Amino acid sequence: MGGFDFKVIVDNFSFLMSGLLTTFQLAIIAISGGLILGILLGMARLSSRPYVYYPATVFVNFLRSLPLILVIFWFYFLVPILAGRPLGDFLSASIAFIVFEATYFAEIIRAGIQSIPKGQMQAAYSTALNYRQMMGYVVVPQAMKNMIPSLLTQSVIIFQDTSLAYVIGLKEFLRSGSIVDSREVRSLEIYAFLGVVYFLICFTMSTLSKRWERKKGSLR
Amino acid sequence: MIEIVNVSKWFGKFQVLDKVNETIRRSQVVVICGPSGSGKSTLLKTLNGLEEFQEGDVIIDGISLKDPNTNLNKLRQKIGMVFQRFELYPHMTAVQNITLAPLKVKKMGKEEADQKAMALLERVGIADQANKYPGNLSGGQQQRVAIARALAMEPDIMLFDEPTSALDPEMIKEVLDVMINLAKSGMTMIVVTHEMGFAKEVADEIIFMDQGRIIERGTDKSFFENPKTDRARDFLNKILL
Numbered sequence: 001m002g003g004f005d006f007k008v009i010v011d012n013f014s015f016l017m018s019g020l021l022t023t024f025q026l027a028i029i030a031i032s033g034g035l036i037l038g039i040l041l042g043m044a045r046l047s048s049r050p051y052v053y054y055p056a057t058v059f060v061n062f063l064r065s066l067p068l069i070l071v072i073f074w075f076y077f078l079v080p081i082l083a084g085r086p087l088g089d090f091l092s093a094s095i096a097f098i099v100f101e102a103t104y105f106a107e108i109i110r111a112g113i114q115s116i117p118k119g120q121m122q123a124a125y126s127t128a129l130n131y132r133q134m135m136g137y138v139v140v141p142q143a144m145k146n147m148i149p150s151l152l153t154q155s156v157i158i159f160q161d162t163s164l165a166y167v168i169g170l171k172e173f174l175r176s177g178s179i180v181d182s183r184e185v186r187s188l189e190i191y192a193f194l195g196v197v198y199f200l201i202c203f204t205m206s207t208l209s210k211r212w213e214r215k216k217g218s219l220r
Numbered sequence: 221m222i223e224i225v226n227v228s229k230w231f232g233k234f235q236v237l238d239k240v241n242e243t244i245r246r247s248q249v250v251v252i253c254g255p256s257g258s259g260k261s262t263l264l265k266t267l268n269g270l271e272e273f274q275e276g277d278v279i280i281d282g283i284s285l286k287d288p289n290t291n292l293n294k295l296r297q298k299i300g301m302v303f304q305r306f307e308l309y310p311h312m313t314a315v316q317n318i319t320l321a322p323l324k325v326k327k328m329g330k331e332e333a334d335q336k337a338m339a340l341l342e343r344v345g346i347a348d349q350a351n352k353y354p355g356n357l358s359g360g361q362q363q364r365v366a367i368a369r370a371l372a373m374e375p376d377i378m379l380f381d382e383p384t385s386a387l388d389p390e391m392i393k394e395v396l397d398v399m400i401n402l403a404k405s406g407m408t409m410i411v412v413t414h415e416m417g418f419a420k421e422v423a424d425e426i427i428f429m430d431q432g433r434i435i436e437r438g439t440d441k442s443f444f445e446n447p448k449t450d451r452a453r454d455f456l457n458k459i460l461l
Binding site for chain 2 (some may be wrong): 068117124125126127129133138141147148
């Protein structure tokens with residue numbers, strides 16, 4: 001073995017950081033796109049119209065029953081067929097993540113809205129508020145408070161999940177580490193470094209979200 | 221003013237309202253009582269469209285609730301409602317609870333809405349609590365804010381769904397006093413309650429419901445002193461002690 005040698009990290013630092021940048025880009029796209037699609041899906045899951053409710057419900061339950069890695073693979077092969085041309089691994093991974101994570105966001109949003117007692121909606125309706133006003137001023141602000149911890153936790157999970165894009169060859173953080181490893185054969189040092197970086201980022205994010213949650217909670 | 225014509229409603233196979241008929245004139249105060257599960261709250265909620273019904277019709281000022289062209293939101297501006305569990309919005313102060321609908325539905329200016337809200341809080345006796353959140357108010361105070369919230373839309377009709385039954389005994393009176401003043405000011409009121417003192421003081425008519433049907437009705441004296449049905453007599457014996 002010959003002991004640890006972290007020089008390998010220093011030598012390849014900028015290459016590894018460009019992988020980390022890709023990871024961040026993918027995570028931000030997955031979180032924001034997933035949230036937008038998730039809000040729509042969550043609302044559809046609450047709809048009383050069967051032609052809205054059932055397709056959304058089937059879609060959500062189907063995707064939530066598949067492993068993410070399968071969905072990434074599947075979109076990698078499916079998207080070029082649908083688009084008629086190859087779109088590259090970043091775009092295809094982005095689409096897979098948005099679609100997959102949206103189903104998780106949708107369930108958080110649905111549960112958050114359903115946690116608001118029916119009486120609140122009746123009270124809003126009884127003062128002649130319409131559906132949009134009822135949701136916008138009465139239900140969603142209250143539901144938000146219940147949803148935000150779960151949304152933040154899910155976002156941290158998404159950040160970790162982006163490493164699965166490794167399987168389609170996307171040069172995100174984990175992949176760039178493994179490329180360096182295959183060249184330099186310093187697995188222990190490289191994967192320890194990756195682990196420390198993932199840990200620092202995720203631990204910071206969840207600590208911030210917990211602190212923020214506590215601050216929000218004490219306001220009431 | 222309000223005509224309830226042969227209204228029937230089912231929850232699945234269970235019939236909750238069975239051919240209910242009733243006419244309520246302007247400025248009348250009608251008290252609905254009866255055992256739990258008798259359909260009284262459901263009947264109340266059909267009047268502002270919070271509950272749908274399968275048969276019959278409700279006509280308010282000539283507007284039919286069964287007519288698909290009826291604008292429910294417009295109708296609801298004329299009908300205020302107060303709930304058993306207050307249902308104040310917990311993320312808004314008392315004043316914000318009251319001004320929400322005037323601001324958003326009537327598009328009233330903020331200053332005017334605030335002034336009117338303060339006047340209403342004055343009227344229900346809790347102007348000093350205006351900027352508190354519901355969680356920091358007592359039950360009686362919350363219910364009075366809820367009454368003010370309903371009055372803010374300047375309704376012609378007020379519906380009360382067991383407004384005192386979630387309150388501690390010492391807070392019932394402060395809410396009933398507000399309601400009695402409202403009744404005396406000429407408001408048309410339909411009140412689901414077991415507060416027979418309130419009924420005796422202001423009710424023009426008392427309706428007794430059981431199993432989705434109105435089985436007895438009368439003015440206060442005739443109902444209390446001489447109930448015609450055994451069910452009503454049993455019920456009165458249980459709640460008047």
